[in-house]
Amino acid sequence: MELTRDLLDAVCDIAVEAGQLTLPIYYSDFDVETKDDDSPLTQADLAAHRHIQAALTRLTPDTPQLSEEGAETPYAERRGWAEHWLVDPLDGTREFVNKNDQFTINIALIRDHVPVLGVVYAPVLDTLWFGAGALGAFCQTGDDAPRRIAVSTRADTPRVLVSRSHRGSEVDAVLARMPDYEPVTMGSSLKFCVIAEGRADFYPRLGPTSEWDTGAGDAVLRAAGGAITDLHGHALAYNDGDSILNPHFIAFGDTEHDWRAYLSD
Known part of the structure; x- marks a missing residue:
C-alpha cells in the first residue's frame, strides 16, 4: 500500500479510538490477569485489541496483523508477508496497573522487515506521535494542530532514558561509563517518542522486548531522524525469523554520536 498522509491519519484515528476505550477502565477498579510470561493483562488490553483489529481489517482488509493480544501466527505463515500491521x-x-499515566497504544506498518509507519498514542496525555519515512514525524496533543518534530543533536550532557519497569545492572554499567548525563525516567513507548521530539537523547535497553514493543516507536524515531540499533550497530529487523523477540538495543537521536562507545570499557 502507498504511504500517504491519509493512511497515516486513518491509523491515528484508530489509535485514538482504541485509547479512548481504555480510559473508563483505567479510572475504575479493574481486574488484572497474569499471562503465561507473568506479564499483566487487563480488560483494557483486550478492548483496545478488538477495536484495532476490526478497524485495521476495514481499512486494509488484505494486510495481515500481528498483535500482542492476537492469535499466534507461526513463522511458516509470517515469512510470506511482504507487509503487515x-x-x-x-x-x-x-x-496502566500502577496508574502513572504512561501507557500507550502502538500501531506500526512493517514492510520488508522495516517499520515504515508508526503511531503511538498516550490516552491519558491525549497526545499522538506519528510518522512515516519521508512524510516526517509529528506530535499532536488534543485538538491542537500537529507539529513536525525532529531529534536533537545535543550530546554534551545527554538526557538518558531509564525505564520505569525494567532497568538492571547492565544499564547501570552503561550509565557508569558516561562522563556526564541527565537521567530521565519514562515508561512504555514514550521513551522513543521523547527522543523523536528532541526532549531526550539516548535509551539503552539491555533486556527482553518483543517486536510490538518497538515497531511503532521505531518508525516514529526513524522519521524524526533518529535510530534504534542492536549492540552491533545494525537497525532492528522485523519479522525476520521464528522469534518475535528483539535483540538488546540502543535508541538515540544524534546519529553522528558514538553511543555504542558506552556499551563496553
Whole structure:
C-alpha cells in the first residue's frame, strides 16, 4: 500500500479510538490477569485489541496483523508477508496497573522487515506521535494542530532514558561509563517518542522486548531522524525469523554520536 498522509491519519484515528476505550477502565477498579510470561493483562488490553483489529481489517482488509493480544501466527505463515500491521494494543500495562499515566497504544506498518509507519498514542496525555519515512514525524496533543518534530543533536550532557519497569545492572554499567548525563525516567513507548521530539537523547535497553514493543516507536524515531540499533550497530529487523523477540538495543537521536562507545570499557 502507498504511504500517504491519509493512511497515516486513518491509523491515528484508530489509535485514538482504541485509547479512548481504555480510559473508563483505567479510572475504575479493574481486574488484572497474569499471562503465561507473568506479564499483566487487563480488560483494557483486550478492548483496545478488538477495536484495532476490526478497524485495521476495514481499512486494509488484505494486510495481515500481528498483535500482542492476537492469535499466534507461526513463522511458516509470517515469512510470506511482504507487509503487515504490528500492534501492541496497550504498551506499558504495568504503567496502566500502577496508574502513572504512561501507557500507550502502538500501531506500526512493517514492510520488508522495516517499520515504515508508526503511531503511538498516550490516552491519558491525549497526545499522538506519528510518522512515516519521508512524510516526517509529528506530535499532536488534543485538538491542537500537529507539529513536525525532529531529534536533537545535543550530546554534551545527554538526557538518558531509564525505564520505569525494567532497568538492571547492565544499564547501570552503561550509565557508569558516561562522563556526564541527565537521567530521565519514562515508561512504555514514550521513551522513543521523547527522543523523536528532541526532549531526550539516548535509551539503552539491555533486556527482553518483543517486536510490538518497538515497531511503532521505531518508525516514529526513524522519521524524526533518529535510530534504534542492536549492540552491533545494525537497525532492528522485523519479522525476520521464528522469534518475535528483539535483540538488546540502543535508541538515540544524534546519529553522528558514538553511543555504542558506552556499551563496553
